[in-house]
Structures are given as C-alpha cells and as structure tokens.
Amino acid sequence: MAERERSHARPRRALFVPRVQVMTADDVRRAVVRMAHEIAERNRGLHDVVLVGLQTGGVPLAERIALTLAESEGLELPVGTLDVAFYRDDIGLRPVLPEATTDISFDLTGTTVVLVDDVLFTGRTIRAALNALGEYGRAQAVQLAVMVDRGHRELPIRPDYVGKNLPTSRDEMVDVSEDGVSLGELVER
Amino acid sequence: MEDLTAADIAEILEVSDSFVEVGRRANPKVPSLRGRTVATLFLEDSTRTRMSFETAAKRMSADVLSFAAGSSSIKKGESLRDTIETIEAIGIDAVIVRHASAGVPAQITKWVEHCSVINAGDGWHQHPTQALLDLYTVREAFGGGAKAMERFDGLKVAIVGDIRHSRVARSQIAGYTALGAKVTLVAPATLLPPSLEGWPVEVTHDFDDVLERVDVVSLLRLQAERGSGAFVPTLREYTSGFGLTTSRAARLKEGTLILHPGPMVRGVEIASDVTDLPGALITAQVRNGLAVRMAVLFLMLGQGSRPPVRPDTPGRTNGDDGARGAEPDVSAAGDDGAIDRDGGPMGQQGGEA
Numbered sequence: 001m002a003e004r005e006r007s008h009a010r011p012r013r014a015l016f017v018p019r020v021q022v023m024t025a026d027d028v029r030r031a032v033v034r035m036a037h038e039i040a041e042r043n044r045g046l047h048d049v050v051l052v053g054l055q056t057g058g059v060p061l062a063e064r065i066a067l068t069l070a071e072s073e074g075l076e077l078p079v080g081t082l083d084v085a086f087y088r089d090d091i092g093l094r095p096v097l098p099e100a101t102t103d104i105s106f107d108l109t110g111t112t113v114v115l116v117d118d119v120l121f122t123g124r125t126i127r128a129a130l131n132a133l134g135e136y137g138r139a140q141a142v143q144l145a146v147m148v149d150r151g152h153r154e155l156p157i158r159p160d161y162v163g164k165n166l167p168t169s170r171d172e173m174v175d176v177s178e179d180g181v182s183l184g185e186l187v188e189r
Numbered sequence: 190m191e192d193l194t195a196a197d198i199a200e201i202l203e204v205s206d207s208f209v210e211v212g213r214r215a216n217p218k219v220p221s222l223r224g225r226t227v228a229t230l231f232l233e234d235s236t237r238t239r240m241s242f243e244t245a246a247k248r249m250s251a252d253v254l255s256f257a258a259g260s261s262s263i264k265k266g267e268s269l270r271d272t273i274e275t276i277e278a279i280g281i282d283a284v285i286v287r288h289a290s291a292g293v294p295a296q297i298t299k300w301v302e303h304c305s306v307i308n309a310g311d312g313w314h315q316h317p318t319q320a321l322l323d324l325y326t327v328r329e330a331f332g333g334g335a336k337a338m339e340r341f342d343g344l345k346v347a348i349v350g351d352i353r354h355s356r357v358a359r360s361q362i363a364g365y366t367a368l369g370a371k372v373t374l375v376a377p378a379t380l381l382p383p384s385l386e387g388w389p390v391e392v393t394h395d396f397d398d399v400l401e402r403v404d405v406v407s408l409l410r411l412q413a414e415r416g417s418g419a420f421v422p423t424l425r426e427y428t429s430g431f432g433l434t435t436s437r438a439a440r441l442k443e444g445t446l447i448l449h450p451g452p453m454v455r456g457v458e459i460a461s462d463v464t465d466l467p468g469a470l471i472t473a474q475v476r477n478g479l480a481v482r483m484a485v486l487f488l489m490l491g492q493g494s495r496p497p498v499r500p501d502t503p504g505r506t507n508g509d510d511g512a513r514g515a516e517p518d519v520s521a522a523g524d525d526g527a528i529d530r531d532g533g534p535m536g537q538q539g540g541e542a
Contacts, residue, residue, distance in 0.1 A: 092490065101206050
C-alpha cells in the first residue's frame with residue numbers, strides 16, 4: 001500500500017445548512033407515537049412483527065417506535081439494523097461505503113418486517129433494502145415506515161406509515177434528528 | 190502501506206466489519222461488485238493469499254480470472270508489461286499481483302490506464318493486506334470498534350523471526366507504527382536487514398528479554414525459499430533462540446496475542462501446542478483476511494465513477510487529481526435525501542491498496 005496517493009483520500013464533506021424547521025422535536029415525538037399506533041392497528045396483535053431500521057437514520061426511529069409499542073401494547077418487538085451499501089445500484093458511480101454493520105439476529109422467514117427509515121426520496125435505498133432483507137429469510141410481508149416522505153420517487157415504492165409528507169425540490173436536503181426535521185441545503189465545505 | 194494514515198486504516202477496518210457480518214450469513218454473498226472482473230496474477234507461489242483474494246472477489250459477485258505463471262504466456266517469453274497490457278485490453282477492472290521482485294505492482298500501475306492494481310506481496314518489500322488483517326485481528330481481540338483502535342496507542346508489539354526477507358514485517362511495521370504502537374524486532378543479526386536506518390523500531394537479539402513486556406507477538410516464518418536457512422546455523426538453534434516454544438509462551442503476560450501470517454512451520458518458529466492457546470489468533474487471521482480483502486476490493490472498485498480512474502503511482506506527492514474524474518456530486522448523491530448518507534469518509538479512492 002506504499003503506492004497509494006494521499007492527497008485526495010478524504011473528500012470534502014458537505015455541510016448541511018438548515019433553512020427552515022418543518023417539524024419540532026414534539027412534532028417528531030407525536031408522529032412516532034401515531035406511526036407506532038398505526039403499525040399496531042394494521043398488524044393486529046403485532047404477531048411476528050419485527051422492526052428493521054436502515055443505517056443510520058432509520059435506526060433511532062425504529063428504536064423509538066419499538067419503545068412506544070412496548071409502552072402501549074406491552075410487547076417488545078425485535079429490532080434489527082440493516083446497512084444496504086452492498087446492494088445499491090450506484091456502486092461504482094459514486095462513493096459508496098457501509099455506514100455501519102447490519103445486525104439482524106433473528107430469522108425473518110414468516111415475519112412481517114417493518115422497514116424504518118428517516119427520509120424517503122427516490123426509493124432506491126428501499127429497493128436495496130428489499131434485496132438485502134432477502135438474505136435473512138423470506139418475510140411474509142414487508143411494510144415501510146418513514147418519518148419524512150419528500151417525493152421524487154424513481155421506483156414504484158410507497159410508504160405504509162408516514163410521519164410527514166414534505167414537498168421538496170430535488171436539490172434541497174432534509175435532516176431528521178431528535179430535535180426535529182429541517183429543510184435546508186448542502187454546502188461544500 | 191507506509192502511506193496509510195491511522196484514519197485510513199481505521200476506515201478499511203470499519204468496512205471490513207461489514208464484510209465480517211456478510212461472512213456470518215447463511216448466504217455470504219453480496220452483489221456489490223457484480224459485473225466487475227478481477228484477475229489474480231501470482232508470479233510467485235501462494236495458496237492462502239490467492240484463495241483469500243479469489244474468494245473475497247467471488248463473495249462480492251465479481252468474476253475472477255486466475256493467471257498462474259506456469260500456464261500463461263509468460264512461459265512463452267511474453268514480458269510482464271505485455272501480459273499486463275493484455276489483461277487490461279480484455280477489460281479487467283483490477284489485477285491482484287504477487288511477484289518475487291519488489292516494486293512490481295507499483296511499476297504495473299504506470300502501465301495501466303483503468304485497471305486497479307492490488308499488491309498481494311512483492312519480494313521483500315510489502316504485503317499490505319496481510320498487515321491490515323493482522324491489525325483487524327488485534328482490533329477484534331480488543332473488542333472491535335473505535336475503542337479498540339485507541340488501544341493501539343502505545344501497544345508493545347514484537348515481530349519475531351526473519352525480518353530480512355519478510356515483506357509482511359515491513360508492512361506490519363508501517364501499520365502498527367501508524368496506529369501508535371511500539372514495534373520491537375526480535376531476530377538474530379543475520380536475519381535483520383543490512384540497515385535499519387529510518388525504521389521506527391527497536392531491535393533486540395534476545396527474545397526472552399522482551400517476553401514479559403509485550404502485548405502482541407507476531408511471528409514470521411523462516412523463509413527457506415529465500416535462503417534464510419543459510420542465515421542461521423541450524424533450525425534447532427534458531428528455535429532455541431527465537432522460536433515461541435511452550436516454555437516461552439508460558440512466560441508471556443496474560444492476554445498476550447500471538448499472530449502468525451502463515452504458512453507456519455510447527456516446531457521451528459512456533460511450538461505446536463502454542464497454536465492452541467487462547468491468545469493464538471492464527472485461524473482468526475485467515476478468517477479476517479477474507480473480510481479485509483473484500484473491504485480493499487470494495488474500496489477500490491466500489492468507489493468513484495465508472496470506468497475506474499487511473500490508479501496511483503508510487504511516491505507522487507502532488508495529485509493528478511484531475512485524471513480521477515469529477516468529485517462526486519454530493520447533492521445528487523444522497524438518494525434518500527438525508528444528509529448522513531452522502532459520500533463516505535474514504536470518498537474517491539482508486540489506486541493501489
């Protein structure tokens with residue numbers, strides 16, 4: 001590895017500059033509670049329901065939904081995490097790196113998987129996630145929960161549970177965190 | 190290897206974590222390098238490294254071609270350069286090279302336009318993936334993750350054996366040193382390089398003296414095919430002075446890690462029962478080698494714009510960045526629109542690993 005050049009190993013990382021807050025922390029909390037209840041309502045009894053959060057934004061959301069369901073339904077749902085880097089369709093077109101490791105310690109065969117992510121945009125991440133899920137067993141059904149659906153779908157994918165529908169332009173960015181949801185731009189640092 | 194910073198190494202090891210997880214699945218194959226073709230060009234004997242690289246490529250759905258010197262046109266008198274140009278003309282995305290002469294992989298990078306070159310060992314010079322898998326194995330033994338990386342700082346590592354002929358040792362020294370570890374070379378004077386000037390290491394000829402102080406013992410094979418037999422009076426004498434015998438192993442601190450790049454010669458540099466100690470990670474090294482090589486291949490072929498950009502040539506300090514294609518369009522990149530998905534820390538990294 002002596003022969004690798006150093007000068008550009010680390011690209012500039014773009015900085016998110018929020019312009020307007022569209023959901024407060026309380027709004028996000030309420031949306032989580034509502035989505036959790038919708039999941040319980042639709043999957044009566046929550047039999048064989050598992051939550052899988054997409055790395056990295058979907059993971060805390062999946063955990064919060066699981067926590068809410070534990071309180072309201074008295075049921076502890078299994079929560080897994082999934083990184084879809086190796087299943088993307090744009091490998092080789094742009095830098096793709098795993099964000100974190102996948103951790104699904106249960107067999108998905110016969111379960112109803114609720115995929116959880118923070119932002120739904122083109123739908124390509126979800127397509128990759130559907131492919132990746134197949135490696136862990138044949139789920140009976142897969143549902144999708146997202147905090148923000150920002151439109152611009154490029155694939156026939158739609159969410160089952162949505163925190164907020166947020167019309168955006170393509171070059172805007174959406175940031176979801178515990179403190180709320182903001183709309184803004186990426187600025188090259 | 191020498192050009193890798195601690196942060197680079199940390200990134201490669203983090204990506205390796207993901208591939209370790211892939212290896213645990215019922216179906217340990219991912220489609221990440223589908224449509225890519227990888228060739229192994231091993232002009233020197235190897236079993237584990239070649240098998241490891243080929244398996245790594247296949248587990249990422251790449252197509253693998255295997256060149257061996259004996260069955261290729263090299264035997265008919267074709268020059269290495271012509272062979273490489275043929276390989277590139279066929280449209281291979283990466284070539285994994287092992288050669289008995291130092292610097293061959295680096296030279297090859299100057300001959301190719303689009304093909305990535307991975308050094309799988311060149312002469313006495315470097316064997317980067319071996320050093321990386323050693324680092325991964327030590328990090329795993331420390332519990333993995335960022336916390337384990339911190340433990341490399343000040344870690345005492347003894348590299349024991351035939352340093353003179355060992356490309357593994359040269360890569361290991363660079364890797365451990367980059368992470369802040371202190372390396373001590375343990376070898377008879379005949380098995381040390383003629384000059385150690387500029388090497389960030391301490392040297393001792395007394396293995397017994399360092400036994401109780403080190404955290405990691407990394408053994409090297411006595412390389413008979415490079416003539417190291419002539420550098421020691423007898424194998425028995427070598428073993429009594431520098432072999433990790435049962436009695437030496439008993440004097441190691443508790444928790445001392447024992448590594449060996451393989452192939453090991455039991456009874457010479459390591460006693461047979463030492464390999465069964467809990468601190469002996471030799472099997473883990475082979476297992477992790479697969480994940481680390483998957484990570485290296487993925488980082489080289491899974492990045493940047495297609496066709497792959499020109500690999501780097503050695504020793505250049507200022508970038509020919511322009512030749513590497515455009516910087517990724519960050520705003521268009523995050524396809525779910527969340528800011529934390531854009532680009533990776535490693536970014537566009539072609540070139541030689």
